[in-house]
Amino acid sequence: QASLMVLSANELTLGYWGQAVVSNVSFQVAAGDVLAVVGHNGSGKSTLVKTILGTLPLIGGELTWHGGVPSEIAFLGQRSEFDTRVPVRLRDIVEMGAWSRLGFAGRIDPAGRAAIEAAMERTGTAAIADTPLHMLSAGQLQRALFARTIVQDAPVILLDEPFTAIDQSTEADLLALIDQWSGEGRAVIMVLHDLSAVLQHCHAALLLGRGTARFGPLDTTLTPANLVDLAYLTPSQAAWQQRMFSRGVASLSGDGDV
DSSP states (O other): OGGGEEEEEEEEEEEETTEEEEEEEEEEEETTOEEEEEEOTTSSHHHHHHHHHTSSOOSEEEEEETTSOOSOEEEEOSSOOOOTTSOOBHHHHHHGGGGGGOOTTSOOOHHHHHHHHHHHHHTTOGGGTTOBGGGOOHHHHHHHHHHHHHHHTOSEEEEESTTTTOOHHHHHHHHHHHHHHHHTTOEEEEEOSOHHHHHHHOSEEEEEETTEEEEEEHHHHSOHHHHHHTTSSOHHHHHHHHHHHHTTOOOOOOSOOO
16 A cells, blocks of 8 residues: 555665765565565675665765655674774664663653663573673574664664574574564564565565666566676575576575675
8 A cells, every 4th residue: 555655766876975886776665575685796785775864975866765764774784893892792782772862960860761672672682691792692682683683673774784694493483573573563674584584574675786676566576597697696696596496495696795
């Protein structure tokens, strides 16, 4: 329904300093949608994320927020920007999600405190809340960042390769959280390279590659022909993928991170 539309893009040209990285980017995201952004190295995935966040200007096309730009967009990037030498605890990371709702005295109110505790419980980090940043594993840090995102309580969530360097158990827990966000009516845009996760948890795909883009339902966008045409898979990888799917094995991966 049009009333549920959150964000639409029409023939975007994205890049830096007027130099296009990718053109012809069109897509739509409605409340409750999980949109997968897929593409080879340098295809423009991170460029798209920066443009949606407003930190990079459009070169061309139109990006429309239906109902106005959200007051807050939750963003979780590929790597932590935290300096592990800074003496902060896991709890401090999660509390960052409440900064936009600080009261007049610059303090988190009781409702905010409750939200922080609930987010740590939901992500399995409550028991290590006071662990210093430098002692956290990659998976524990990622769980903390997801907890921070929960506390932000934003209607739009952007995730840029959120499962890099974490174990499968943590990934499964966090994918379940993404399913929950979708059920709550949040719009999620997620850059991923694991196609099996895309097929299980996303509703539509934006495939970037060779300077262009294709958007639509998973079954018509992430076809072997499209994945080869936009340089995400080699012809031999695509043939192997077809054989695996014909046997009921949904385990796919492209060329890795962007």
